[in-house]
Amino acid sequence: MQEIEPYDFIEYFKRNTALMVSMDKNGKLNVMALDWKTIEDFDNQPVIRAQVAYSRYTYQLLKEGVNEFTVNIPPENNHNAIDIAGSYSGRNTDKFKLAELKAIPGKRTKVPILKDCILCYECQIIHESKSNMSSHHYFYGKILTAYASNEIMK
Numbered sequence: 001m002q003e004i005e006p007y008d009f010i011e012y013f014k015r016n017t018a019l020m021v022s023m024d025k026n027g028k029l030n031v032m033a034l035d036w037k038t039i040e041d042f043d044n045q046p047v048i049r050a051q052v053a054y055s056r057y058t059y060q061l062l063k064e065g066v067n068e069f070t071v072n073i074p075p076e077n078n079h080n081a082i083d084i085a086g087s088y089s090g091r092n093t094d095k096f097k098l099a100e101l102k103a104i105p106g107k108r109t110k111v112p113i114l115k116d117c118i119l120c121y122e123c124q125i126i127h128e129s130k131s132n133m134s135s136h137h138y139f140y141g142k143i144l145t146a147y148a149s150n151e152i153m154k
């Protein structure tokens with residue numbers, strides 16, 4: 001993985017479902033499939049705005065756990081991880097184990113990034129707001145650093 005600027009390779013970010021990793025205060029990890037995401041400037045700094053439903057365990061972790069998340073774009077052929085992360089809840093399933101996902105320590109966040117992803121972003125939550133869908137909430141994560149795999153850097 002090599003460090004990149006937040007807006008580099010944005011076409012891959014936009015067209016692929018992401019795996020969003022969150023963590024509780026004891027270090028327990030969770031991962032969720034995330035389609036509703038943008039990279040945009042907020043207060044003149046690049047953020048990932050993630051739209052997360054109130055019903056998700058991820059929502060609870062983002063509110064009550066570590067004030068950070070990572071967003072990871074898996075290779076286009078890894079449907080298994082997306083299916084598992086997007087259909088089970090971390091409340092009662094260890095999705096890391098089930099999907100055989102490997103965590104790698106983040107450089108700037110306590111929350112890890114995911115091995116074998118083509119893009120990874122380490123984010124610190126700096127703002128939240130109600131989404132225009134009443135069932136969802138926006139989290140704005142300042143991008144502290146971002147990486148791309150050698151595969152897409154070619």
Ligand SMILES: Cc1cc2nc3c(=O)[nH]c(=O)nc-3n(C[C@H](O)[C@H](O)[C@H](O)COP(=O)(O)O)c2cc1C
Binds near residue numbers: 034035053056059082
């Ligand atoms: C392809 C795909 C994309 C998804 N995108 C989102 C999303 O953007 N926001 C959201 O709240 N849920 C989204 N979901 C649903 C959650 O990933 C799903 O409800 C998951 O089981 C929540 O896990 P959790 O309870 O461990 O947080 C998506 C599911 C799939 C399959």
